[in-house]
Amino acid sequence: METLTALTLAFDVLLALLLLLTAGFALFGRNLFRAIVLYIAFGLLLALVWIRLDAPDIALAEIAIGAGLTGALLLSAWARLERSDDNQAADESSQSGQDQTRTPH
Amino acid sequence: MTRFIWHAVRLLAAFLVAGMAVGLAFTIVSLPPASPELALTVADNMTKSGVSHPVTAVLLNFRGYDTLLEMAVLLLALVGTWSLAPIQEMPPVTPVAVLDSLTRLLTPLIMLTVGYLLWAGAHAPGGAFQAGALLAALGVLLNLTGWRLPIDATQCYLRAIMAAGLIAFLLAAANGWVHGMHFFSYPHDQAHMLIQFIETFATLSIGITLFTLFLLGRTAPH
Amino acid sequence: MTLIYLMITCFLFLTLMAGMWRILRGPTAADRMLAAQLFGTTAVAILLILAQLAEQPAFRDAALLLALLATVTVVAFVHRAWQTISESEDESS
Amino acid sequence: MVTALLYGLTGLGLFALGLYALITQTHLLRKLLAINVLGGGIFLVLGGLTRRLADNLIDPVPHAMVITGIVVDIAATALGLAIVMRIHALTGHTTLPEERE
Numbered sequence: 001m002e003t004l005t006a007l008t009l010a011f012d013v014l015l016a017l018l019l020l021l022t023a024g025f026a027l028f029g030r031n032l033f034r035a036i037v038l039y040i041a042f043g044l045l046l047a048l049v050w051i052r053l054d055a056p057d058i059a060l061a062e063i064a065i066g067a068g069l070t071g072a073l074l075l076s077a078w079a080r081l082e083r084s085d086d087n088q089a090a091d092e093s094s095q096s097g098q099d100q101t102r103t104p105h
Numbered sequence: 106m107t108r109f110i111w112h113a114v115r116l117l118a119a120f121l122v123a124g125m126a127v128g129l130a131f132t133i134v135s136l137p138p139a140s141p142e143l144a145l146t147v148a149d150n151m152t153k154s155g156v157s158h159p160v161t162a163v164l165l166n167f168r169g170y171d172t173l174l175e176m177a178v179l180l181l182a183l184v185g186t187w188s189l190a191p192i193q194e195m196p197p198v199t200p201v202a203v204l205d206s207l208t209r210l211l212t213p214l215i216m217l218t219v220g221y222l223l224w225a226g227a228h229a230p231g232g233a234f235q236a237g238a239l240l241a242a243l244g245v246l247l248n249l250t251g252w253r254l255p256i257d258a259t260q261c262y263l264r265a266i267m268a269a270g271l272i273a274f275l276l277a278a279a280n281g282w283v284h285g286m287h288f289f290s291y292p293h294d295q296a297h298m299l300i301q302f303i304e305t306f307a308t309l310s311i312g313i314t315l316f317t318l319f320l321l322g323r324t325a326p327h
Numbered sequence: 328m329t330l331i332y333l334m335i336t337c338f339l340f341l342t343l344m345a346g347m348w349r350i351l352r353g354p355t356a357a358d359r360m361l362a363a364q365l366f367g368t369t370a371v372a373i374l375l376i377l378a379q380l381a382e383q384p385a386f387r388d389a390a391l392l393l394a395l396l397a398t399v400t401v402v403a404f405v406h407r408a409w410q411t412i413s414e415s416e417d418e419s420s
Numbered sequence: 421m422v423t424a425l426l427y428g429l430t431g432l433g434l435f436a437l438g439l440y441a442l443i444t445q446t447h448l449l450r451k452l453l454a455i456n457v458l459g460g461g462i463f464l465v466l467g468g469l470t471r472r473l474a475d476n477l478i479d480p481v482p483h484a485m486v487i488t489g490i491v492v493d494i495a496a497t498a499l500g501l502a503i504v505m506r507i508h509a510l511t512g513h514t515t516l517p518e519e520r521e
Contacts, residue, residue, distance in 0.1 A: 068242030079407035159480035182495035318498035
């Protein structure tokens with residue numbers, strides 16, 4: 001019986017630590033894309049925590065929203081930001097070369 | 106100099122946040138044992154609620170106002186994104202055979218699960234929010250794999266579906282008046298039917314609203 | 328039997344830690360994304376075992392949902408982020 | 421209930437991390453992530469504290485509140501992202517004006 005309690009506690013402590021670690025790296029890491037992937041992993045871990053707290057309703061909501069929607073939403077927004085950054089850089093470099101031929105707008 | 110101030114501010118923020126966290130931690134540890142009163146009240150009233158799953162009973166019956174306002178918040182968020190200027194549509198996705206057959210396989214499965222979650226809500230974990238979020242995820246999947254969904258802000262029927270959850274909720278709440286009871290009290294024998302009615306429309310509304318929120322605003326032609 | 332289940336859960340959790348290392352190290356975006364998918368798959372396994380342990384069939388619904396929705400993130404990655412990344416790599420090279 | 425207390429304190433840790441990141445990080449996407457982590461932490465505190473009841477007695481009221489909260493959270497995130505897109509389209513920056521160096 002004692003082994004069981006110890007193992008359960010070990011699992012809980014590991015889960016809590018990994019949760020904090022994932023959140024910390026997601027919020028303070030340098031690479032933004034990595035932060036988004038870590039946030040997706042964070043959502044999954046959070047769902048596991050809700051299962052451990054005997055709240056399957058919340059786990060279902062967290063999985064449906066965290067795994068399905070937030071991840072896609074963030075990745076999509078990130079791609080939009082990156083893409084327009086690239087476009088702007090390309091525009092500026094082409095504009096400096098052929099400034100006169102373009103009509104200002 | 107500004108760099109120095111910036112570092113000082115960071116340090117101050119770290120101290121303040123850490124201090125608050127320690128204080129809150131002490132509070133949490135020294136809290137008296139949780140009171141079972143609320144859980145017992147819910148358990149006592151379960152027979153009146155119309156469903157057998159306590160969380161659904163709380164969401165749609167005992168604390169219906171919360172859920173009603175939450176549906177309104179979803180709509181408000183959508184109005185907020187739509188009131189910004191239109192955004193550029195992403196370039197069209199070239200269809201990929203693997204993804205195409207994948208979505209053809211997954212779509213019926215996800216639809217089935219949406220229905221299952223909606224049905225399960227009455228007696229087991231599940232319900233309108235989970236089903237709605239899954240529906241929205243299906244929309245996102247189809248949108249990302251290049252299916253052009255007829256989601257256009259100007260279409261009237263779409264707005265009607267988005268508002269349907271809120272309207273169904275209000276109708277069910279006003280039903281109390283018809284029967285000479287308070288606003289938001291369901292007649293005992295109709296409670297189950299009313300909750301199912303709200304949940305079905307709420308699932309549709311939440312699904313479409315969340316999917317439209319995913320588009321990050323009205324899209325302008327490329 | 329419970330002991331075996333618990334040990335498997337803890338072992339699966341250690342594989343999650345390995346996946347975490349891969350997310351942190353990269354080196355490419357695809358590595359990170361695949362590691363996150365491994366998170367999802369392992370979480371499905373853990374959920375199924377916990378359902379057996381706690382005798383709560385509802386936990387299996389959560390596993391089902393997770394398995395169904397894992398694709399959404401991947402497709403979002405492949406169609407949005409991966410295209411952006413490869414385009415910017417093309418420009419820089 | 422050691423487990424419940426443990427997760428409650430974890431939630432508190434997440435709240436503190438999120439709050440600090442919200443104050444100090446300048447990139448707006450990062451700020452949105454911080455708000456989400458902060459919210460998740462608050463939900464965990466709520467769930468953990470109310471799970472300390474005697475075994476087999478689960479309080480459904482906080483569960484319902486957290487589910488409502490999660491949906492509001494995603495709606496707020498989507499609105500926030502739309503605003504970030506707008507700021508970026510207008511100014512070309514992904515930070516707030518007062519936080520640019």
